Amino acid sequence: MRKFFTLIVIVITVLFLGAAHLYWKEKTSAYAPAPKVEKKDAASSKGKTKKPVKAEAKDVLASTANWPKKAQDAFKKAVEEGRPYKIAFVGSESVGKEDGGWSVMLQEAMDKTYGDTVEVELFEYAERSDEFINNGHADEVAKFNPDFVLFEPFTLNDNGNVEVEDSQENILTFISTVKEQNEDALVVLQPPHPIHGATFYPSQVNQLNEFTNVEGLDYLDHWSAWPDPENEELRTYLQDKQSAPNEKGHEVWFEFLRDFFIAK
Incomplete structure (x- = not known):
């Protein structure tokens, strides 16, 4: 038992x-832990999906909304090809390259907005339009191989020194020189700064505007942002001899061009 x-x-x-x-x-x-999934490295997935445009590059396309359609398309193509879109600011001493003028401020603003998708170069010459051409400076700009040129064609420096017809011929020579290097380059004109109490100068600027219409060129008329040339207040925006803008004048000019080059 x-x-x-x-x-x-x-x-x-x-x-x-x-x-x-x-x-x-x-x-x-x-309660066993889930099996660890190994992450694929960038090299292993290469070629399996279309390479997207950089996020920052996509963002900057919208900033070109105010540009001429031709320039917008060329900029987009440059971004897709991974090369910088080259922009040249060209003109007289009113460009303000040496004293932190509108061109310097705009260059910095565009660098901040567009990063390495654009390359901005400044070209300043204290000359008349005939001297600019005869001294080979048009060739200097052309060698930069710009896609976009903002050109202030020395109208104030030519005042009383070069006939309007000759000034216009010099503009065409400059454009032709640039296009010999890059036939797709876009040249946009703008007048120099306004001055107070001038007699013939405003008429020459009006003729410049008419010339751009006849030639089918784009024209940025920043005078609308300044005080009226008949208003004494305009002198507070210019240096003593009115040969160039002062800091206040450069700020007005910069803000006008910034709103064009960098759409909000």
């Missing part, structure tokens, strides 16, 4: 231990 009872105890013990082992195994497997 005692042997039978001992056998029963052993059987029950074995069954209990076996059940406990199965319960523990099931419990631990239910």
Whole structure:
């Protein structure tokens, strides 16, 4: 009888231990960590999807909304090709390259907005339009191979020194020189700064505007942002001899061009 009872105890013990082992195994497997998924590196996925345009490049396309359509398309193409879109600011000493004028401020603003998608170069010459051409400066600009040129064609410096017809011919020579290097280059004209109390100068600027219409050129008339030339207040925007803008004048000029080159 005692042997039978001992056998029963052993059987029950074995069954209990076996059940406990199965319960523990099931419990631990239910909470096992998920298998680790190995991340694919950039090299392994290369070529499987179309390479997107950089996020920052996509963003800057909207900033060109005020540009001529031709320039917008050329800029987009340059971004897609991964090369900088080259822009040249060209003109007389009123460009303000040496004293932090509108060109310098605009260059900095465009660098901040467009980053390495644009390359802006400044060209300033204290000359008349005929000197600019005869001294080979048009070739200097052309060698930069710009896609876009904002040109202030020395109208104030030519005043009383170069006939209007000759000034216009010099403009055409400059454009032709630039296009010999890059036939798709866009040249946009703008007048120099306004001056107070002038007699013939405003008429010459009007003729410049008419000339751009005849030639089918784009023209940025920033005079609308300045005080009226007949208003004495205009002198507070210019240096003593009115040969160039002062800091206040450069700020007005800069803000006008910034709103064109960098759409809000």
